[in-house]
Amino acid sequence: MSPPLSPVRTRNAAATRTAILEAARRRFAHEGYDRTGLRDIASDVGVDAALISRYFGGKEELFEEVLTCAPNIAEFLEGDRAGFGDRVATMMAIEPMREEKFELFLIMLRSASSPKAAAAIRRHSSEAFFQPLEAWLGGEDAAVRARVLSCLMMGATMNRMIHEDYLLDDSQRRELCDALARTLNHFVSSEA
Amino acid sequence: MSPPLSPVRTRNAAATRTAILEAARRRFAHEGYDRTGLRDIASDVGVDAALISRYFGGKEELFEEVLTCAPNIAEFLEGDRAGFGDRVATMMAIEPMREEKFELFLIMLRSASSPKAAAAIRRHSSEAFFQPLEAWLGGEDAAVRARVLSCLMMGATMNRMIHEDYLLDDSQRRELCDALARTLNHFVSSEA
DNA sequence: GGGACATGTCATCAGTTGGTGACTTCTAGG
DNA sequence: CCTAGAAGTCACCAACTGATGACATGTCCC
Numbered sequence: 001m002s003p004p005l006s007p008v009r010t011r012n013a014a015a016t017r018t019a020i021l022e023a024a025r026r027r028f029a030h031e032g033y034d035r036t037g038l039r040d041i042a043s044d045v046g047v048d049a050a051l052i053s054r055y056f057g058g059k060e061e062l063f064e065e066v067l068t069c070a071p072n073i074a075e076f077l078e079g080d081r082a083g084f085g086d087r088v089a090t091m092m093a094i095e096p097m098r099e100e101k102f103e104l105f106l107i108m109l110r111s112a113s114s115p116k117a118a119a120a121i122r123r124h125s126s127e128a129f130f131q132p133l134e135a136w137l138g139g140e141d142a143a144v145r146a147r148v149l150s151c152l153m154m155g156a157t158m159n160r161m162i163h164e165d166y167l168l169d170d171s172q173r174r175e176l177c178d179a180l181a182r183t184l185n186h187f188v189s190s191e192a
Numbered sequence: 193m194s195p196p197l198s199p200v201r202t203r204n205a206a207a208t209r210t211a212i213l214e215a216a217r218r219r220f221a222h223e224g225y226d227r228t229g230l231r232d233i234a235s236d237v238g239v240d241a242a243l244i245s246r247y248f249g250g251k252e253e254l255f256e257e258v259l260t261c262a263p264n265i266a267e268f269l270e271g272d273r274a275g276f277g278d279r280v281a282t283m284m285a286i287e288p289m290r291e292e293k294f295e296l297f298l299i300m301l302r303s304a305s306s307p308k309a310a311a312a313i314r315r316h317s318s319e320a321f322f323q324p325l326e327a328w329l330g331g332e333d334a335a336v337r338a339r340v341l342s343c344l345m346m347g348a349t350m351n352r353m354i355h356e357d358y359l360l361d362d363s364q365r366r367e368l369c370d371a372l373a374r375t376l377n378h379f380v381s382s383e384a
Numbered sequence: 385g386g387g388a389c390a391t392g393t394c395a396t397c398a399g400t401t402g403g404t405g406a407c408t409t410c411t412a413g414g
Numbered sequence: 415c416c417t418a419g420a421a422g423t424c425a426c427c428a429a430c431t432g433a434t435g436a437c438a439t440g441t442c443c444c
Contacts (some may be wrong), residue, residue, distance in 0.1 A: 035307075037432090130359065141367060154347040183340070
């Protein structure tokens with residue numbers, strides 16, 4: 001009768017792989033490792049779940065590959081050093097949490113307690129988060145300062161996840177943003 | 193032959209209920225809502241899983257009841273105001289994470305991304321964590337300061353969960369503890 | 385045009401989960 | 415002692431999960 005509204009999926013292994021990877025990234029970020037099923041990801045892409053196991057080997061391997069191609073902390077380390085606190089605090093307290101920027105945090109926070117995902121998260125967050133941050137900070141106590149910064153960033157994300165912002169009004173969110181920015185900048189510039 | 197080493201469980205509904213509640217609290221704290229099965233809890237107590245559903249109605253109701261009887265933030269609000277930062281920072285950075293003190297945080301952090309547990313956590317963390325903390329802080333911007341404190345506490349716990357401390361040695365942990373204590377105290381005493 | 389291979393689907397499996405109703409067993413009160 | 419009801423168990427269900435091997439289909443090259 002009518003032609004299909006969405007173009008017929010043309011066979012293309014590379015494109016399908018990428019589509020699976022992106023759908024998986026979104027799912028893992030929004031639902032966490034345990035709560036996303038291969039069938040969910042497959043139906044997002046419009047493909048059979050068996051294909052995912054065939055392409056990636058299994059759910060754990062898929063998760064590992066998602067981590068390696070997820071956005072990392074580099075974005076926040078670009079730009080001037082003095083602006084770091086404001087950039088991060090704005091993202092944490094003001095910007096809508098649907099942004100792609102949050103995906104790495106969300107994946108880590110929502111999947112960290114899953115034993116099958118924990119090892120990959122530990123390894124990846126060390127390589128793609130802590131080590132770059134520590135190197136960027138520099139100085140002898142960089143590891144400790146990186147840890148404090150990480151506490152603030154993860155804690156802020158976790159708080160928003162739990163409370164969905166409904167405890168703070170707009171002006172309070174700006175206050176929170178200022179407080180976070182000042183604290184972040186303090187640990188960027190000074191000694192711990 | 194030999195008398196049973198552990199005393200034979202004598203039938204006592206109240207004691208069994210309490211035992212289930214405690215086992216459930218430990219399980220939810222260590223594994224999170226989704227990953228703890230009723231059968232796990234039941235076998236910890238030495239009882240059949242069906243009994244849990246019969247006593248509590250279901251897993252969700254059990255979780256709610258666990259939350260209401262879990263230790264809350266009150267413990268940290270006792271004692272002198274100036275010592276708050278050190279008390280909390282020591283717990284966060286130095287003390288072993290197996291302590292009961294962590295259970296509320298662990299339950300929240302490990303179960304927050306589970307839709308069935310989220311509502312209960314949001315409600316309970318508001319009543320048993322934020323509101324007491326906010327009231328204890330006092331002042332006009334208490335809500336914002338409570339949020340910053342909460343970011344630090346949850347973030348520190350989350351970081352330890354992910355990295356199991358293996359990124360920091362003892363002297364770095366003391367530095368981290370100092371930095372956290374100073375920052376916590378800052379938001380306890382001053383305006384945001 | 386017609387194989388041949390890559391691409392994707394289907395049916396199905398074993399394991400796990402929360403939940404339910406029928407059953408057994410213990411114990412307190414008469 | 416002995417029975418009624420509480421306390422606890424058992425067998426089972428339906429739903430879901432990740433995974434696998436057999437099968438179907440599209441596409442490209444000769």
